[in-house]
Amino acid sequence: MTLVVDDIGLLVTNDPALGAGPLGLVRDASVVVDDGVVVSVGSAGQVADERIDAEGACVLPGFVDSHTHLVFAGDRAEEFTARMAGSPYDGGGIRVTTEATRAASDDELRVLTAARMAELHRAGTTTVEVKSGYALDVDDEARTLRLAVEFTDETTFLGAHLVPIGYEGRADEYIDLVCGPMLEACAPHARWIDAFCETGAFDVDQCRAVLESGRAAGLGLRLHGNQLGHGPGVQLAVEMGCASVDHCTYLTDADIGALAGSDTVATFLPATDFSTRQPYPDARRVIDAGATVALATNCNPGSSFTTSMSFCIALAVRDMSMTIDEAVQAATLGGAAALRRTDVGRLTPGSAGHLVILDAPSHHHLAYRPGVPLIRQTVR
């Protein structure tokens, strides 16, 4: 089937060979998609089975959200409300989600996950990474990932999310479980492995053990690090060749140098900093050093219950010193790099025909019009 999107006022290709600047901007463009793959950009007048008139609006690649925790049950609005009224955030609330998720049936989790996926799609996101990490036992971690696979190819085993109830003071034993039977049960359903390297979660040796076991099982590597304070996460991620290290709020010059000299993407999750009243990362330093950056929602019920990449872009521009062009690219091409994908996050011949038509003449409106749902149509 051939789809032509034409009368595009401004097209973001993310390919400098196709258009102006780093975003490869093309004015008055069309995109031809054949069986889900872009076959040409810029040509018009093609014969098509389906035609979408963008009516002069801006079109960009669908957002690539490389960090979500989408399969969960329960609601933590009360915890959020308390935190906003002044209670400190210590992350302990994850256990509330763990209990609710374990207790939910497969079908309950399917319905909840499908609704969140639909919300992401309406918000313009066409590629979504989904982590486990709210079950924290062998059977339920594997169940989470089996369910996640029904919705996305980008599934991540995050058994090392936190030390679960029953393992207090025995984190090493829990890590043995994660690296052994849990990994064995989960690896068939996962593309990636991840761990939470932070004071209060797991230390650098525990995280290294998890990543090494995951690599041995054939999984790609990613890491949570440097969210709540300085720490070894970024250095470990670079040492291990992780595709991405996520949060990156507290970075030393050495951390930034390590990122810049690697192909590990620094993924920022500014909606988390918004919803936990943490400082925002200084993306400017990281970009200026030459590292690749991404933006992701970190959609989860505790620290960032948003599906809106547009919101993350607006925050990145307002509070992380990113230009709008940088933020839009980080939400598309950057997310793709964080998932080691070259087929999404861009609109070039051969890439996936995943695109977003805005209710706006320019991608700049994603930051210029904060809070406004500007996604007219998502094509996937």
Added chain:
Amino acid sequence: MTLVVDDIGLLVTNDPALGAGPLGLVRDASVVVDDGVVVSVGSAGQVADERIDAEGACVLPGFVDSHTHLVFAGDRAEEFTARMAGSPYDGGGIRVTTEATRAASDDELRVLTAARMAELHRAGTTTVEVKSGYALDVDDEARTLRLAVEFTDETTFLGAHLVPIGYEGRADEYIDLVCGPMLEACAPHARWIDAFCETGAFDVDQCRAVLESGRAAGLGLRLHGNQLGHGPGVQLAVEMGCASVDHCTYLTDADIGALAGSDTVATFLPATDFSTRQPYPDARRVIDAGATVALATNCNPGSSFTTSMSFCIALAVRDMSMTIDEAVQAATLGGAAALRRTDVGRLTPGSAGHLVILDAPSHHHLAYRPGVPLIRQTVR
């Protein structure tokens, strides 16, 4: 015609006599609306011409947006982009909008305004104040207000928005025009008069002259003040008995004391502070002193191009030390107070049947889920 909204999981009435706490929360509620007026809250099983099943969701009064500049032409995304990349904001960009607005036909302005009104409605806002102030000559200010009246009863003459081209160094002469022929042409189409009391706009004597002339012409009074620095705006607003003084970012203890001892509402416009990288007001001090506060979008193409009251609520909670309950009340009942309206901003017998059904079980989700369009249905 009778409308029943039932199966409401949580109803915000804003009437402590009807339910729990300052928000008058009622669980498992229904609302009966007869010919556009609420006739009962809490009763169910009514005979109705139309029935809406809220399916257990949260219902609240439609938002009251007491500060917008909705009638304008042109786009200032480039100015926004430049400002975010580091150029200072001096407000001079208003002249760009003035030229475009003067040049637009009535029908062009109608189409643009209707689209923005529809966007506000989709975002849950059911009462909208609209200011003039982008024409700055007699005929076009009157034209702006004639067009605004087609969309709302809450129209505000803001001839004293800034000194227009042609009056440089002659602000007093321009104020004479505003208080004389311009007011005469505009008053028939306006409920309110407003002025911009700020260094770079108009001084306290000029603003007092505008407000006095407006009052003599039968208009209600409002004022922009204390946005970019400390100044006399708040004190003038209280002295003149303005319904509201808007921005209120820079407040002295004396300003707060004056507000607390008056019935002038302090209206905060946090999306403006977001989009201009200004500091946020400290709402906590103002609320704790006992003043009435409101939230509004200040929707305009220069400093705050959003229609999303939900976004303002999320910012107020994150960055202005307001609780979620306070922010939701400021966006409904507070906005109504800023317009001296007792028929909107609440859902009580006798009030307007303007309500919002959320895609969420609680109004807390408006801050808990930032950037997510949670308005399932707006009823007006």
